[in-house]
Amino acid sequence: MVSMLRFEVLNEDGSSRTGILSLARGCIHTPAFMPVGTNATVKAMSPDELKEIGAEIILGNTYHLYLRPGHGIIRAVGGLHRFMNWDLPILTDSGGFQVYSLSALRVIEENGVHFRSHVDGSMHFIGPAEAMEIQRALGSDIAMVFDDCTPYPATYEYALDSLKRTLKWARMCREFRNEGQALFGIVQGSTYRELRTMSIEGLLGIGFDGYAVGGLSVGEPKEVMHEMIRFTGPLLPADKPRYLMGIGDFTDVLVAVESGVDMFDCVMPTRNARNGTLFTSTGRISIKRTEYKADKGPLDPNCKCSTCTHYSRAYLRHLFLTREILSMRLNTMHNLYFYMDFFRKMRDAIASGKFSEFRKRWEAVLASRPETEEEIS
């Protein structure tokens, strides 16, 4: 079968690298950040705004779209791209992680998982066959295999058992692979190096268009997460895209890119925006702080996003405190632009062999202004 995806590494700087991922619907410059569009919309944003800030691919959630509106409806109206008016690439996760993290009940069986919907309590079943069928109906450009996300902590035996299940399901997903859709495998193995290695070897034996690291950011300490990223990243094949699932903290991204990771998704910029936490070139701020009450200045004088170009901190604070919809729009626009810009600058740094300077500069900024609870006047 011909791969629907081409990946070319352009520059290398240590283990970090830039590349171009080519799909029928468009090219993606890596390292890439994928805004999360859970319910067929990146919360508060329009497709035009996403393009304006340079998004080249977004993520859709199989679990959510299966429950609402249902993949049958999305197929009936012409697929996810047409449904949400987004004509660039879409990656869909498989639902494995949401079944683990969102459903009220989860009963794992041989060929999938019975779970209770977090929306209305109804019972459902998704396994590799179902996950591939749903993703076919959605018509995403990149599909993910249905995996069993191993909880943390897990004993070696449990993690091994879970890992074998993920590998078996990965093989089934590969069999049910959809025409015209790239398919990525997912590495599990909890925090055991040996199991991570075994997982990668298993996946390589099956063969995928790209490889994702799953089962992290599930409660393990940061150092353990970083150790696993540093260990796993370089073991993934260099000629395929590497994707670290669901992780978007700047510190984690820097560790991962240094370990050769190419793709990221995370709700951090969008969720934080709605909560009034905004990223700036001097660290993160809480827009509700009293000090911004009559502050005429832009959120971040170094930012060129439309929020920073047109609005003051005083206005953003006012919109946040009055719970206006425009608050979520302007904050999301800024935070997502900030992320896209961070990735753009990171790609430039790698291309010019300056990733380690880039990393040090950012780590200093990130350390300078830790998040604190702020008083509202």
Added chain:
Amino acid sequence: MVSMLRFEVLNEDGSSRTGILSLARGCIHTPAFMPVGTNATVKAMSPDELKEIGAEIILGNTYHLYLRPGHGIIRAVGGLHRFMNWDLPILTDSGGFQVYSLSALRVIEENGVHFRSHVDGSMHFIGPAEAMEIQRALGSDIAMVFDDCTPYPATYEYALDSLKRTLKWARMCREFRNEGQALFGIVQGSTYRELRTMSIEGLLGIGFDGYAVGGLSVGEPKEVMHEMIRFTGPLLPADKPRYLMGIGDFTDVLVAVESGVDMFDCVMPTRNARNGTLFTSTGRISIKRTEYKADKGPLDPNCKCSTCTHYSRAYLRHLFLTREILSMRLNTMHNLYFYMDFFRKMRDAIASGKFSEFRKRWEAVLASRPETEEEIS
């Protein structure tokens, strides 16, 4: 004092008329609809989007902006236009109606009203002097006099007393008039023709740049409201803009335009949009209806707004049921476009002497699809 406003009647068709209202920041084609921007934002919309749909003036609420963020802050950051990034005209109401309708407690005195904030329960005082000072700080293009909104029903004696208070306050507002800001008087008088006449005569004696009809849509039957509009409209001076405050039902607008009214504001398009009630060329619909579940068609095939151009009813239904922010954006965009388009077509009809056909056609549409409670699947 030189008026900050020029008004020219362009076409007449019976008592209905088209005109151009010229202010330093821009011209307004009348009959005009003013989207309501209560908290220094038209809910869910950006200023660019408002311009895209043809809004030439918006309304700001003195009461809300006085409470949050406070007019001192808006003055400090350069006025309301700069604060909210809107460079076309703004009309501010005086707070009189909100003090009446929103505050938990209202104690009317000689020179104003003590009231309890609906936000935090704190006590405040606004009278004609304060209302003019706040509107000066906001820097709106058109200010309104601070009036005493007469409740319905009111005895003749109460309405007379209230009317006299409004006239006295109107005189004070005229004295405190701000440089560079047009000022409109407000007609009160409850449902008594004699008092409406007395109110108009009193206001004409003081002299304003425009005249508004207040104290309607406060609980009186529709027929009584229409009777008052028909009676009051033609008594207002023909060479000044006439503004019917807070009323935007299509039926009421048609009655008012037929009575020579030029300006309108109402939360109907925006509030209904957020509740999923959408206006179409064949009547209003509730987007949550089961029948739209897999409906690929646009909300209104005859509408050229960006929502109808890019999205299906199935998608709009899905966004509404998942309570997505984009739902409120797309619905508001459509409803406001629909209003602006209705007014555009109404102006064309008047200009070509066909207002009564226009009115009949619309009344038939409005009667064809009354709102009903719909079941959600």
